[in-house]
Amino acid sequence: MFDIREKPNMVESAFLIGAYFDRRHKQEGFDLLEELAELVTTLGINIIGKELVFSREHTARYLIGSGKAAELMKQAKDIGADCIVWDNELSPGQQRAWESEGNICVIDRHEVILDIFNMRAKTREARLQVELARMEYSIPRLTRMWAHLDRQGGGAGGGVGGAGAARGEGETQLEVDRRLASKRLDKLRADLEDVKKQRDTMRKDRTRVFVPHVAIVGYTNAGKSSLLNKLTAADAYVENKLFATLDTTTRRMELPDGQSLLVTDTVGFIRNLPHDLVQSFRATLEEATQADFLIHVIDASSMQAVEFYKTTTKVLGELGAGDKRVLLVLNKVDLVDDARLMELQREFPEALAISVKTGQGMDDLLHRLDEFLIDRVVRLELDLPLDRMDLVALAHQEGKVLTEDYESGRAVIQCVIPKRFESRFAGFVPGFVESEARKKGKK
Numbered sequence: 001m002f003d004i005r006e007k008p009n010m011v012e013s014a015f016l017i018g019a020y021f022d023r024r025h026k027q028e029g030f031d032l033l034e035e036l037a038e039l040v041t042t043l044g045i046n047i048i049g050k051e052l053v054f055s056r057e058h059t060a061r062y063l064i065g066s067g068k069a070a071e072l073m074k075q076a077k078d079i080g081a082d083c084i085v086w087d088n089e090l091s092p093g094q095q096r097a098w099e100s101e102g103n104i105c106v107i108d109r110h111e112v113i114l115d116i117f118n119m120r121a122k123t124r125e126a127r128l129q130v131e132l133a134r135m136e137y138s139i140p141r142l143t144r145m146w147a148h149l150d151r152q153g154g155g156a157g158g159g160v161g162g163a164g165a166a167r168g169e170g171e172t173q174l175e176v177d178r179r180l181a182s183k184r185l186d187k188l189r190a191d192l193e194d195v196k197k198q199r200d201t202m203r204k205d206r207t208r209v210f211v212p213h214v215a216i217v218g219y220t221n222a223g224k225s226s227l228l229n230k231l232t233a234a235d236a237y238v239e240n241k242l243f244a245t246l247d248t249t250t251r252r253m254e255l256p257d258g259q260s261l262l263v264t265d266t267v268g269f270i271r272n273l274p275h276d277l278v279q280s281f282r283a284t285l286e287e288a289t290q291a292d293f294l295i296h297v298i299d300a301s302s303m304q305a306v307e308f309y310k311t312t313t314k315v316l317g318e319l320g321a322g323d324k325r326v327l328l329v330l331n332k333v334d335l336v337d338d339a340r341l342m343e344l345q346r347e348f349p350e351a352l353a354i355s356v357k358t359g360q361g362m363d364d365l366l367h368r369l370d371e372f373l374i375d376r377v378v379r380l381e382l383d384l385p386l387d388r389m390d391l392v393a394l395a396h397q398e399g400k401v402l403t404e405d406y407e408s409g410r411a412v413i414q415c416v417i418p419k420r421f422e423s424r425f426a427g428f429v430p431g432f433v434e435s436e437a438r439k440k441g442k443k
Contacts, residue, residue, distance in 0.1 A: 015076040018087035073102035218297035219308035220268030293325040301335035384411040
C-alpha cells in the first residue's frame with residue numbers, strides 16, 4: 001500500500017536549516033528554528049547542527065540561492081548528518097532537488113509534525129485524521145517515492161504486467177498508486193464523516209442533560225492535560241513533549257457552588273501548523289467551537305508566550321471559535337520570577353496566574369469558573385409539599401441539589417438549576433406567593 005517513506009525511522013542525526021527573507025524577521029526565524037529543534041528531538045533524532053540563513057528572495061529550485069544551497073549541502077555532509085530538516089515548507093520539486101543534488105535525506109517542518117502526529121495518535125479518530133493528512137501531503141511527492149524504479153526498463157516488457165510500453169520509467173506504478181491514493185482519500189473522508197456524526201450524537205446527549213461545557217485550548221506543551229487532570233481527577237496522558245495529546249478527553253467536575261461542568265482537553269496549537277492538519281483535525285478541534293466558553297492556557301515560563309497566545313487565537317478564529325468567551329490562564333508561574341510575572345500580567349491583565357504543579361491559584365480559577373456560569377443557573381431555596389416530589393426529582397435530574405430536609409413534613413431543599421427551569425419552581429420559593437399577591441393588589 002502506498003505511503004510516505006518512514007524517514008525518521010532511518011535517521012539518527014539531523015542538520016537543521018531555517019531561512020528568513022526579511023531582516024526584520026531574524027529573531028522570529030531564530031525562535032522557529034529552536035522550536036523545530038524541539039520537534040525533531042521529540043522524534044528521537046539527534047541534532048548535530050543548526051543554521052539560520054538570510055535570503056533576499058525565494059527561488060524555485062532550492063528556496064534559497066544556489067550557492068548557499070551547495071554550501072549547506074556540503075556542511076551537512078562534513079558534520080556527518082544523515083538528514084537535512086528544513087523549518088520552511090519545501091515544495092515537492094525543491095525537496096527532490098535537495099535530495100538528488102545533496103544525496104541526503106531531506107524533510108521539512110510539515111513532515112516532522114506529521115510524523116509526530118503519527119507517533120502520538122491512539123484512537124481510531126486520531127489515526128484516521130493523521131492518515132488523511134499524510135496522504136494529502138504525500139500525493140504530490142509520489143515521483144520522489146518511486147525513484148527506485150529508475151533502474152527498470154521502459155520497453156514492452158517493462159512496468160507492471162508488461163503494460164509499460166511507450167511509458168516513462170515507473171510511470172505505470174505511479175498511475176496505479178495515484179488511483180489507490182485517491183480511493184483511500186475518499187474512504188478516509190467518509191470514515192471521518194462517520195466519526196463526526198458519532199461525535200455530534202455524543203454532544204446532543206450531553207446537551208439533553210444541560211451541563212455547561214468548557215474546552216481547554218492553548219499552545220502545545222502549555223499544560224492543558226495537566227490542568228484537566230487537576231480539575232477533574234482525570235488520567236489524561238501528560239508528558240513534557242510537544243503534541244503529547246492528540247485525542248480529546250472530556251471529564252465532568254463539580255464547581256464550588258454545586259453545579260457540574262464538562263471539561264474537554266484539546267490538541268495543542270503550534271506556529272506554522274500545516275493547513276491540511278488544521279482541516280484534518282477539525283472534528284477534534286470542533287470541541288472548542290461547541291463549548292460554552294474556553295480556558296486558554298498560556299505557558300508563563302516560555303519567552304514566546306505572547307507569540308504563542310497570538311498563534312492560538314489565530315487558529316481559533318480560523319475554526320470559527322474566535323467569538324467565544326475566554327478565561328485566560330497563565331500556567332507554570334512557579335517557574336518564573338516576580339519581574340517576569342508582572343510583565344505578563346501587564347500584557348494579559350485579565351489572566352489568572354496559576355501553577356497546576358503546586359496548586360497555586362487553583363481556588364481562584366474555580367471561583368472564576370463559577371462567575372463565568374452565573375448567568376446560566378440560579379440558586380433556589382424551595383419549600384415543596386410532599387405531593388410535588390416530581391419537582392424534587394427534576395431538581396436532581398437537571399441541576400444540583402445541595403441540601404434536603406423532610407422533618408417538617410415538607411420537602412425543604414436548596415438547589416442550583418438551569419435558569420430555563422426557574423419558572424417551574426417559582427411558586428414554591430418562600431415569599432414568592434406573597435410577593436405576587438402584593439403586585440396584583442397594586443394593580
